Amino acid sequence: xxxxxxxxxxxxxxxxxxxxxxxxxxxxxxxxxxxxxxxxxxxxxxxxxxxxxxxxxxxxxxxxxxxxxxxxxxxxxxxxxxxxxxxxxxxxxxxxxxxxxxxxxxxxxxxxxxxxxxxxxxxxxxxxxxxxxxxxxxxxxxxxxxxxxxxxxxxxxxxxxxxxxxxxxxxxxxxxxxxxxxxxxxxxxxxxxxxxxxxxxxxxxxxxxxxxxxxxxxxxxxxxxxxxxxxxxxxxxxxxxxxxxxxxxxxxxxxxxxxxxxxxxxxxxxxxxxxxxxxxxxxxxxxxxx
Amino acid sequence: xxxxxxxxxxxxxxxxxxxxxxxxxxxxxxxxxxxxxxxxxxxxxxxxxxxxxxxxxxxxxxxxxxxxxxxxxxxxxxxxxxxxxxxxxxxxxxxxxxxxxxxxxxxxxxxxxxxxxxxxxxxxxxxxxxxxxxxxxxxxxxxxxxxxxxxxxxxxxxxxxxxxxxxxxxxxxxxxxxxxxxxxxxxxxxxxxxxxxxxxxxxxxxxxxxxxxxxxxxxxxxxxxxxxxxxxxxxxxxxxxxxxxxxxxxxxxxxxxxxxxxxxxxxxxxxxxxxxxxxxxxxxxxxxxxxxxxxxxxxxxxxxxxxxxxxxxxxxxxxxxxxxxxxxxxxxx
Amino acid sequence: xxxxxxxxxxxxxxxxxxxxxxxxxxxxxxxxxxxxxxxxxxxxxxxxxxxxxxxxxxxxxxxxxxxxxxxxxxxxxxxxxxxxxxxxxxxxxxxxxxxxxxxxxxxxxxxxxxxxxxxxxxxxxxxxxxxxxxxxxxxxxxxxxxxxxxxxxxxxxxxxxxxxxxxxxxxxxxxxxxxxxxxxxxxxxxxxxxxxxxxxxxxxxxxxxxxxxxxxxxxxxxxxxxxxxxxxxxx
Numbered sequence: 001x002x003x004x005x006x007x008x009x010x011x012x013x014x015x016x017x018x019x020x021x022x023x024x025x026x027x028x029x030x031x032x033x034x035x036x037x038x039x040x041x042x043x044x045x046x047x048x049x050x051x052x053x054x055x056x057x058x059x060x061x062x063x064x065x066x067x068x069x070x071x072x073x074x075x076x077x078x079x080x081x082x083x084x085x086x087x088x089x090x091x092x093x094x095x096x097x098x099x100x101x102x103x104x105x106x107x108x109x110x111x112x113x114x115x116x117x118x119x120x121x122x123x124x125x126x127x128x129x130x131x132x133x134x135x136x137x138x139x140x141x142x143x144x145x146x147x148x149x150x151x152x153x154x155x156x157x158x159x160x161x162x163x164x165x166x167x168x169x170x171x172x173x174x175x176x177x178x179x180x181x182x183x184x185x186x187x188x189x190x191x192x193x194x195x196x197x198x199x200x201x202x203x204x205x206x207x208x209x210x211x212x213x214x215x216x217x218x219x220x221x222x223x224x225x226x227x228x229x230x231x232x233x234x235x236x237x238x239x240x241x242x243x244x245x246x247x248x249x250x251x252x253x254x255x256x257x258x259x260x261x262x263x264x265x266x267x268x269x270x271x272x273x274x275x276x277x278x279x280x281x282x283x284x285x286x287x288x289x290x
Numbered sequence: 291x292x293x294x295x296x297x298x299x300x301x302x303x304x305x306x307x308x309x310x311x312x313x314x315x316x317x318x319x320x321x322x323x324x325x326x327x328x329x330x331x332x333x334x335x336x337x338x339x340x341x342x343x344x345x346x347x348x349x350x351x352x353x354x355x356x357x358x359x360x361x362x363x364x365x366x367x368x369x370x371x372x373x374x375x376x377x378x379x380x381x382x383x384x385x386x387x388x389x390x391x392x393x394x395x396x397x398x399x400x401x402x403x404x405x406x407x408x409x410x411x412x413x414x415x416x417x418x419x420x421x422x423x424x425x426x427x428x429x430x431x432x433x434x435x436x437x438x439x440x441x442x443x444x445x446x447x448x449x450x451x452x453x454x455x456x457x458x459x460x461x462x463x464x465x466x467x468x469x470x471x472x473x474x475x476x477x478x479x480x481x482x483x484x485x486x487x488x489x490x491x492x493x494x495x496x497x498x499x500x501x502x503x504x505x506x507x508x509x510x511x512x513x514x515x516x517x518x519x520x521x522x523x524x525x526x527x528x529x530x531x532x533x534x535x536x537x538x539x540x541x542x543x544x545x546x547x548x549x550x551x552x553x554x555x556x557x558x559x560x561x562x563x564x565x566x567x568x569x570x571x572x573x574x575x576x577x578x579x580x581x582x583x584x585x586x587x588x589x590x591x592x593x594x595x596x597x598x599x600x601x602x603x604x605x606x607x608x609x610x611x612x613x614x615x616x617x618x619x620x621x622x623x
Numbered sequence: 624x625x626x627x628x629x630x631x632x633x634x635x636x637x638x639x640x641x642x643x644x645x646x647x648x649x650x651x652x653x654x655x656x657x658x659x660x661x662x663x664x665x666x667x668x669x670x671x672x673x674x675x676x677x678x679x680x681x682x683x684x685x686x687x688x689x690x691x692x693x694x695x696x697x698x699x700x701x702x703x704x705x706x707x708x709x710x711x712x713x714x715x716x717x718x719x720x721x722x723x724x725x726x727x728x729x730x731x732x733x734x735x736x737x738x739x740x741x742x743x744x745x746x747x748x749x750x751x752x753x754x755x756x757x758x759x760x761x762x763x764x765x766x767x768x769x770x771x772x773x774x775x776x777x778x779x780x781x782x783x784x785x786x787x788x789x790x791x792x793x794x795x796x797x798x799x800x801x802x803x804x805x806x807x808x809x810x811x812x813x814x815x816x817x818x819x820x821x822x823x824x825x826x827x828x829x830x831x832x833x834x835x836x837x838x839x840x841x842x843x844x845x846x847x848x849x850x851x852x853x854x855x856x857x858x
Contacts, residue, residue, distance in 0.1 A: 266404075
């Protein structure tokens with residue numbers, strides 16, 4: 001196989017898919033860092049965000065890209081509401097109980113989408129997009145936008161966490177929660193911020209999954225495993241890990257069809273997850289041991 | 291005998307309660323006694339279902355089979371294969387933290403589903419396996435149902451009694467000790483990994499049993515006949531609602547949840563056609579909401595485990611030192 | 624000198640159990656007072672009680688005349704008392720400068736004056752301001768911890784075994800720095816296992832044993848007393 005084929009059929013799709021996983025994985029890893037539990041509703045929250053964007057697109061006749069910011073903000077705020085309703089009162093229990101609750105929230109989000117939009121597959125725009133051809137690399141416009149927006153979101157998040165007072169407060173909370181509280185950091189505010197960010201990134205992740213593939217009610221649940229694999233591979237609590245992990249899982253998934261039958265593609269994320277947990281559970285960037 | 295047909299629906303309901311009761315007890319062994327978060331319940335259910343189907347059906351073109359064994363052999367085979375597959379999974383994965391184990395078991399269940407979907411030589415892929423024998427299947431409908439209820443109820447009773455006996459035995463006490471304070475148990479010389487594996491394999495075998503019971507009722511099996519995440523979730527909420535760690539509790543949970551689930555189907559069936567389909571998904575929303583309500587108001591379940599009043603209360607001694615940070619939740623599971 | 628910190632007949636402990644029995648102490652402004660005593664004497668307990676981390680069953684604690692008995696830590700901070708725990712006292716994943724910024728989290732407005740003061744007290748850290756705190760040596764990490772606590776311009780600084788696990792060189796440095804801190808107008812109350820070395824730098828000391836006051840006096844006096852030295856200060 002020549003380089004161009006490799007790039008066009010494996011590397012590029014892998015990077016695009018990887019960006020989608022990375023956006024979700026950052027949220028998962030943030031929730032692990034601040035609240036110290038696994039959030040199993042993450043995939044279905046992405047589904048929710050994607051369909052909110054669809055609703056805005058169809059209701060207002062906008063381009064889907066214009067609907068994206070709306071979906072991001074809405075899902076971020078919605079995530080805070082989910083926390084207040086279903087997770088907040090479980091904070092004094094062992095964390096696994098909250099994970100179980102998130103399992104239930106996942107089902108609720110998925111079935112909500114099914115009730116409102118049904119179970120059929122749909123998409124933001126109908127019709128086929130032609131790929132552009134740049135020096136032999138065939139890339140579609142929505143793939144370019146996916147990568148650009150993903151990078152932009154990561155940069156904005158990085159700036160927030162390193163320059164903003166509350167961003168630093170979040171890092172402090174992740175680093176040493178007792179000391180952060182002693183320093184006067186408001187636990188509630190940090191948690192709310194975490195949900196806004198995680199929820200917004202979920203919406204972006206779901207949106208780009210929808211625009212690069214298709215929209216269906218189980219789309220988010222289907223990427224839960226790769227998203228968690230990416231977060232754990234990178235090291236739980238490490239944002240740079242979530243990004244690298246996402247890209248690795250995305251590319252590995254695309255490459256896996258060279259060795260395993262296509263139907264089992266999604267199991268490559270499983271294989272990565274198992275390998276990480278067995279060989280180096282703290283992941284690439286040495287994540288937290290919770 | 292017309293009057294019997296009035297019982298059709300309750301009998302049908304009761305059969306499913308027995309099948310789910312087996313699943314719930316299986317999960318209770320894993321989660322309630324051993325603290326193992328198995329989110330792949332549907333996978334072992336599927337293994338049991340397909341195994342029994344393959345063992346008891348006559349020859350079919352293009353897939354392995356032709357064993358044509360009697361139903362009891364199918365059931366035993368189902369349990370054995372479920373246990374056999376659970377064993378290596380347990381050996382490798384039970385050391386993981388609870389939520390990591392959950393994600394891994396989700397992956398396992400997904401893998402099993404993909405195999406059922408794709409491996410035509412084994413499962414006949416999407417077409418599935420049909421013509422599965424049914425004990426007393428030749429009787430008129432109502433009597434056949436009653437007979438099957440008798441079988442499943444009897445099997446459930448046996449399972450319940452066996453597991454209950456284990457639960458109150460030293461084995462059960464040891465399992466709970468390991469679950470609640472693994473380090474102390476290890477210090478006392480208990481072989482923790484081995485015990486956990488026992489619980490995992492036993493629970494999975496029970497789930498395989500439920501799968502076999504299902505498949506001989508339905509007489510066909512296809513990969514998409516059951517929504518795996520729905521089955522897994524229903525069993526989980528049965529265990530949590532009923533009271534994890536308590537066999538009577540989880541059986542009560544099975545009754546309540548299944549009745550709610552079935553009643554909701556009746557309700558949505560009454561709706562006009564265009565709403566009925568979408569409303570069916572609303573049933574799952576309801577079940578998800580039910581879990582949140584239970585966790586909010588009665589997290590220990592309806593029939594809590596006898597000795598404890600609240601769910602896993604690990605690391606109480608930390609509470610005194612952690613006065614400044616109860617909300618940061620440093621308590622590990 | 625009016626007492627900055629005044630503890631009277633304090634009974635405190637974890638939950639219902641008492642560890643301290645009728646302990647009394649005073650700290651005046653601009654002085655270094657050290658609490659010493661054998662293991663299990665309740666030294667750290669005394670410190671944690673002052674900062675509201677334990678249950679107080681009887682007695683009172685006052686800062687600058689205000690009764691702070693039973694107050695929560697974040698309120699006590701506002702009363703001008705800052706606490707440096709023995710372990711996990713820095714944000715090890717954040718830079719030195721960010722640690723100080725987090726120390727100033729509760730401040731409103733410009734805190735560059737406080738930042739300058741802290742860098743003057745710890746000149747070594749100025750060069751390392753962009754270094755990740757967890758990568759520094761034990762002594763430097765302790766300095767970060769102290770600097771972080773000083774960012775709120777406290778009147779009283781509580782140090783829980785600041786030299787635990789440090790080399791003799793860093794130990795001296797920490798004690799010297801404590802004197803510099805005192806000279807900027809901050810009172811220091813510290814708990815120390817290395818009693819003799821601490822008393823060499825302190826102004827006054829309290830000896831606790833089995834949760835009770837045993838001796839008190841000026842640091843030189845305590846050091847000179849042979850009995851005390853043998854029984855409580857490790858010979």
